[in-house]
Structure formats: structure tokens, C-alpha cells
Amino acid sequence: MNKETNWVDVAWSGIVTKVKKTSQEMTVPFPSMTENGEYCNTHQPWAWVVGFWPGILWLLYEKESYEPFKEMAIDRENIMDGPLDEYVNIHHDVGFMWQLTSVKQFELLATPQSRTRALRAASHLASRFNINGRFLTAWNKNDVSVADPRGLSIIDSMMNLPILYWAAEQLDAPRFKLIAMAHADTVLKEFIREDGSVRHMVEFDYLTGEVKSYHGGQGDNKNSAWSRGASWAIHGCALSYQYTQEPRYLEASMKTADFFISQLPKDFVPHWDFRAPIDENTPRDTSAAACAASGLLLLADLLDDVDKKAHYAGVANKVLESLYRQYATFNDDTQQGILTGGAFNCPKNLGINCSLIYGDYYFVEAISKMKNRCSGADNPLNMI
Ligand code: GLY
Numbered sequence: 001m002n003k004e005t006n007w008v009d010v011a012w013s014g015i016v017t018k019v020k021k022t023s024q025e026m027t028v029p030f031p032s033m034t035e036n037g038e039y040c041n042t043h044q045p046w047a048w049v050v051g052f053w054p055g056i057l058w059l060l061y062e063k064e065s066y067e068p069f070k071e072m073a074i075d076r077e078n079i080m081d082g083p084l085d086e087y088v089n090i091h092h093d094v095g096f097m098w099q100l101t102s103v104k105q106f107e108l109l110a111t112p113q114s115r116t117r118a119l120r121a122a123s124h125l126a127s128r129f130n131i132n133g134r135f136l137t138a139w140n141k142n143d144v145s146v147a148d149p150r151g152l153s154i155i156d157s158m159m160n161l162p163i164l165y166w167a168a169e170q171l172d173a174p175r176f177k178l179i180a181m182a183h184a185d186t187v188l189k190e191f192i193r194e195d196g197s198v199r200h201m202v203e204f205d206y207l208t209g210e211v212k213s214y215h216g217g218q219g220d221n222k223n224s225a226w227s228r229g230a231s232w233a234i235h236g237c238a239l240s241y242q243y244t245q246e247p248r249y250l251e252a253s254m255k256t257a258d259f260f261i262s263q264l265p266k267d268f269v270p271h272w273d274f275r276a277p278i279d280e281n282t283p284r285d286t287s288a289a290a291c292a293a294s295g296l297l298l299l300a301d302l303l304d305d306v307d308k309k310a311h312y313a314g315v316a317n318k319v320l321e322s323l324y325r326q327y328a329t330f331n332d333d334t335q336q337g338i339l340t341g342g343a344f345n346c347p348k349n350l351g352i353n354c355s356l357i358y359g360d361y362y363f364v365e366a367i368s369k370m371k372n373r374c375s376g377a378d379n380p381l382n383m384i
Pocket of ligand 1: 048156218228
């Protein structure tokens with residue numbers, strides 16, 4: 001067994017042990033971030049984060065067949081029927097919420113109720129399409145601090161598109177795919193800058209569809225480069241290519257990846273915004289690192305060019321090994337999360353240098369992919 005294979009296996013067994021322990025100790029059903037090492041829920045029951053904990057449990061159940069993970073994931077998905085039935089508070093992040101839970105449960109166990117839930121979530125997302133601006137509307141009135149969310153769309157939505165592509169396949173209903181592609185095309189035009197950096201929020205005139213303004217959002221300012229936004233773009237564009245085989249999405253994933261990689265510090269863990277003033281105290285964001293690394297592994301799988309495959313998979317490997325060696329909590333029983341060093345919202349000074357449930361999720365997803373590569377379950381060409 002070579003050195004790389006070994007650290008991946010050690011990381012995986014550290015994750016399994018940590019999640020077993022945390023699932024017994026945690027006092028909230030849907031963790032979002034840690035405070036003093038303990039997972040708490042700082043969000044509403046309909047918040048975008050609720051699918052990540054059950055999502056982690058499914059990823060682990062898939063490889064470990066440990067029944068308590070399955071039972072807890074099913075229980076959490078059942079609770080999520082509350083916001084789905086209530087309807088009025090749900091938003092564009094239904095992909096994060098029901099792709100990682102209901103679509104996954106349907107894939108693993110063929111549960112009809114989970115399929116129905118995910119189809120309802122996809123129908124909701126499709127209904128948020130602004131026909132004149134050709135974008136998915138992010139939020140609802142009163143959701144966010146911006147004055148008027150009716151014309152607001154955000155880069156994060158690229159990660160919500162897979163539930164539309166999935167629904168199109170399930171129902172043999174191309175309209176879902178057409179909406180996803182129309183939104184993705186708007187993102188390529190209005191969100192991804194010439195240099196491969198990415199805007200967080202674009203505000204359109206909700207009647208004419210014209211671009212009105214840009215907002216810094218969770219980035220430093222409207223001209224900056226929020227690193228988690230970059231990771232949503234890399235990963236989300238690769239997912240759009242996976243479902244559509246349209247080369248422009250593969251190109252966009254590479255373009256945003258090349259920018260992201262060019263901005264990484266020596267240890268491969270990004271600062272929270274690549275264009276914020278950076279010194280030794282500037283927060284990193286391990287969630288951006290983990291989401292980007294998982295996206296880079298997908299990108300590597302989707303490419304034909306052997307050198308490019310090796311390049312993107314090689315960077316993913318370096319990012320993940322750095323996370324494992326510097327930020328994993330496996331030797332620290334006071335931490336319920338898997339990775340420290342996440343940055344939720346620096347402009348609002350919220351959730352800095354803590355564990356974030358989505359950072360944990362994408363780390364588990366990426367390490368699971370690395371395990372497949374190491375065991376040869378993937379295409380051997382993808383081995384690095
Ligand atoms: N989707 C919100 C965030 O990335 O923090």
C-alpha cells in the first residue's frame with residue numbers, strides 16, 4: 001500500500017469513528033456549525049444546511065452498511081417533510097436539501113416516498129425560474145438582508161441543478177433539464193468573470209431580466225472572489241457537464257478551477273476570499289477547500305485528456321491531504337465536527353474557524369471518491 005492510499009484509509013476510518021461518536025452525543029437534529037467544538041443549529045428548520053448531516057450518514061452507510069447511520073438518515077429526512085409540506089419558506093436550495101437525502105435514499109433503497117419528495121422539491125425549484133432573466137430566484141421576501149430578493153440569483157444555485165437534471169430523467173420530462181441549462185448558461189454569462197473568478201450575487205430586474213447590480217454577498221465586496229463561491233462554480237459546472245455532456249460547462253468548470261488553483265496558498269487551503277486583504281490572521285475556509293476538491297475529482301473523471309485528469313486529481317489530492325493533516329479532528333475528542341477551519345460568513349463575522357456541516361459533507365464525499373480510486377473501483381486511468 002503506498003503512502004497516498006494509506007492516508008485516505010486512515011482518514012476514512014477517522015471519519016467513521018467520529019460520526020459514530022458525534023451521532024450519539026449531538027443534541028441537535030440538524031447541525032450547522034460548531035461552537036466551542038459542539039455542533040449546534042443556528043438555522044431555521046427550512047435552511048439550506050439541513051440535508052448535509054443525513055447526507056454524511058448516507059455516504060457512510062453506502063460503504064459501511066452500519067444500520068444506525070441508515071436509521072438516523074431516514075429519521076432526519078422524515079422531519080424534513082415539515083418544511084416541504086409547509087412550502088412557503090422553501091427556496092432555491094432544495095437541491096442541497098433533497099438531493100443528498102431523498103435522491104440518495106431512492107438510489108440506495110428505492111424508497112418510493114423519497115422519490116416523490118425529491119420530485120416535489122425539483123418542481124418547486126423549477127417554479128423559481130424567472131423567464132425573462134433566465135435565472136433561478138434564490139430567496140423569498142424577508143429571507144435576506146438585501147432590500148428586494150425578487151431578482152436575486154446566486155452562484156450557490158449551480159449545486160442545486162442536479163435535482164432538476166435528475167427529475168428530467170425520472171419523469172422523462174425535458175422541461176426540468178431545459179430550466180437547469182438556461183440557468184447554467186446565465187451563470188456562465190453573468191457570474192463567471194473573464195479571469196475565472198466568480199461573483200456571489202447578481203441582481204436582475206425581475207421584470208425585464210436585465211442585470212441591475214452585483215452584491216458582495218458572503219464575499220469581501222462586489223469585485224472580490226469569495227472562495228466558497230468559486231468552489232460552488234467548479235463543482236456545479238462539472239455536475240452540469242456530467243448530466244448534459246455540453247462542453248461549455250466542462251470549460252467553465254476548468255476555467256473556474258484554474259483560477260481557484262492559481263490563488264491557493266502553499267498549503268492548498270484557500271483563504272475565505274481570494275481578494276480580501278490577506279495576512280497571517282486572515283481566515284481560511286476549509287469548506288471551500290473540501291467542496292472544490294470533490295468537484296476537482298469529478299472534473300478529473302469527466303475529462304478525456306490524461307494530463308488534465310492527472311492535474312486536477314493531483315491538486316484535489318493535495319488539498320485533501322492538507323485538510324486531513326492540518327484540520328481533521330480525529331485526535332481531538334472535544335470536537336464534534338470532522339474539519340475545523342471553516343468560515344461561514346466573514347462580512348457578518350459569523351461562524352469563523354469552526355466546523356461547518358457542509359465542509360464536513362464535502363470532505364466525506366471527496367474521501368469516499370478517493371477510496372474508490374485507491375481501491376480501483378473507479379476507472380484505473382483516474383488513479384493518481
Ligand atoms: N449557500 C450559502 C453558503 O455557501 O454559505
